[in-house]
Amino acid sequence: MADIALAPSRLAPGAVSELAAIVGEQNARADPDARVRHTRGKSTPDLLRLRSGEADDAPDLVLWPGSHEEVLGVLRVCAHRRVAVVPFGGGTSVVGGLQPQAENFAGVVALDLCRMNALLELDEESRLAVLEPGLRGPEAEALLAQHGYTIGHFPQSFEYATLGGFAAARSSGQASAGYGRFDELVLALRVATPEGTLAVGRAPKSAAGPDLRQLILGSEGALGVITSLTVQIRPVPERRAYDGWRFASFGLGAATFRKLVQDGPAPTVLRLSDEAETALNLARPVALGQSQQTDGCLAIVGYEGTEQDVAARRAATSSLLVAAGAQPVPEAGESWAQDRYRGPYVRDALLDAGALVETVETVTFWSSLGALYRAVSTALRVALQALGTPPLVLCHISHVYPAGASLYFTVGCAQSDDPQGQWREAKAAASEAILATGGSISHHHGVGLDHRDWYEREIGELAGQALRAVKMTLDPAGILNPGILIAQRR
Numbered sequence: 001m002a003d004i005a006l007a008p009s010r011l012a013p014g015a016v017s018e019l020a021a022i023v024g025e026q027n028a029r030a031d032p033d034a035r036v037r038h039t040r041g042k043s044t045p046d047l048l049r050l051r052s053g054e055a056d057d058a059p060d061l062v063l064w065p066g067s068h069e070e071v072l073g074v075l076r077v078c079a080h081r082r083v084a085v086v087p088f089g090g091g092t093s094v095v096g097g098l099q100p101q102a103e104n105f106a107g108v109v110a111l112d113l114c115r116m117n118a119l120l121e122l123d124e125e126s127r128l129a130v131l132e133p134g135l136r137g138p139e140a141e142a143l144l145a146q147h148g149y150t151i152g153h154f155p156q157s158f159e160y161a162t163l164g165g166f167a168a169a170r171s172s173g174q175a176s177a178g179y180g181r182f183d184e185l186v187l188a189l190r191v192a193t194p195e196g197t198l199a200v201g202r203a204p205k206s207a208a209g210p211d212l213r214q215l216i217l218g219s220e221g222a223l224g225v226i227t228s229l230t231v232q233i234r235p236v237p238e239r240r241a242y243d244g245w246r247f248a249s250f251g252l253g254a255a256t257f258r259k260l261v262q263d264g265p266a267p268t269v270l271r272l273s274d275e276a277e278t279a280l281n282l283a284r285p286v287a288l289g290q291s292q293q294t295d296g297c298l299a300i301v302g303y304e305g306t307e308q309d310v311a312a313r314r315a316a317t318s319s320l321l322v323a324a325g326a327q328p329v330p331e332a333g334e335s336w337a338q339d340r341y342r343g344p345y346v347r348d349a350l351l352d353a354g355a356l357v358e359t360v361e362t363v364t365f366w367s368s369l370g371a372l373y374r375a376v377s378t379a380l381r382v383a384l385q386a387l388g389t390p391p392l393v394l395c396h397i398s399h400v401y402p403a404g405a406s407l408y409f410t411v412g413c414a415q416s417d418d419p420q421g422q423w424r425e426a427k428a429a430a431s432e433a434i435l436a437t438g439g440s441i442s443h444h445h446g447v448g449l450d451h452r453d454w455y456e457r458e459i460g461e462l463a464g465q466a467l468r469a470v471k472m473t474l475d476p477a478g479i480l481n482p483g484i485l486i487a488q489r490r
Helices: 013-023 032-037 044-051 068-081 137-145 163-168 250-263 275-282 307-323 332-339 343-352 366-386 419-436 452-459 461-474
Strands: 061-063 084-088 108-112 119-123 128-131 186-193 196-200 225-232 239-247 269-273 297-305 355-365 392-400 404-414
Touching (some): 032 061, 044 355, 044 419, 068 084, 068 225, 119 137, 239 250, 250 297, 250 307, 250 392, 250 404, 269 275, 275 297, 297 307, 297 332, 343 355, 366 404, 452 461
Parallel strands (some): 061 108
Antiparallel strands (some): 128 225, 186 225
């Protein structure tokens, strides 16, 4: 920490005093530790910059508000003084979502919402919970478990990401086949904006105009700060079971997954690794002279629910998988369940060893899935080979829907002399391949700064103008996460 260079704070002393008076002196910090810990997210470029000692875009002040009213007060002051505000949850963004373009502002404030961490209301009849946005995944689950409920949202970032972040980035959990994406679980939101309070969602479904929840879900803090969420909940499952299966090919596995999600029975978890990822996932130390089977494509199929429900779906699904030619892989399912949050921690050791490791994810319709898989894999290989660092490219289907599925790529290669520039070139090549093949630039990581230009191309100029018009209404001074999601227009 001592080796990280910080620029002096740009905030005027009067601004610091005014903001500290709103949240309390003890909840306003400008010391190096607080500023560095709220600098950028957790992408590989983010980590590389911090590892090199560079934190020139650290926030000038970190605030911990404790209520909706305090957030409103902070936003009013920052709008008046033209100070940029970055809503901060778990800091797990991997797409530049915490890197505002704030050169023309009087400073940057990180608004850490972790003090807003309560279960505000439980409606057991409707099976709804009103929760504050600063709750991390495990904290929210622990609060609800006391009453016998779960949200069922378990992304790989679960241990650190917050409910507000889940909503702001349209997160999708590993059990999305059974529970749904997080944006599908959000029934209502309260949002603080520089212009006042926005309250959206008052019924499960409504024909009262466009669904304004969709303005905030996925908005990444650029339109307002989420201060409470009403979320659908379910009873904690009696039984959880995860099985491993092996398909002869990625195409056969994908076709079988499509049949499951379109025609049933519907498992809670469905994940399919390609041949390269399967070889890595199934590789284990073995005794001399023993062999291990690491070919084919590994599928993880999970079930959560009552004992009777899990047994019925597991039996029906297993029969269908056997009929499709899949073979069981003993213990692979339970092994995945035990290790499913550990993957990101391996990256530090790989960076220490001189490797570059990063991910790309996208989503498309089933009819385009094969072409998208080939195009992105090829683009990553060609780009990194041209730089003299041939990569290992792994892929898995991580989320499935009746109409399509997501693809999640993991890329590993040797670092070049300029690893950040190296990844920029590879990521740009992959992003171009995604748009050219009909995919979306993001399925669950969000837009941030890294995807912004491709996102605007994806939605078109008119849609971009509409988003900017909404931002101008809710945030006329443009202080909320400037440059994130949509480019600023002078």
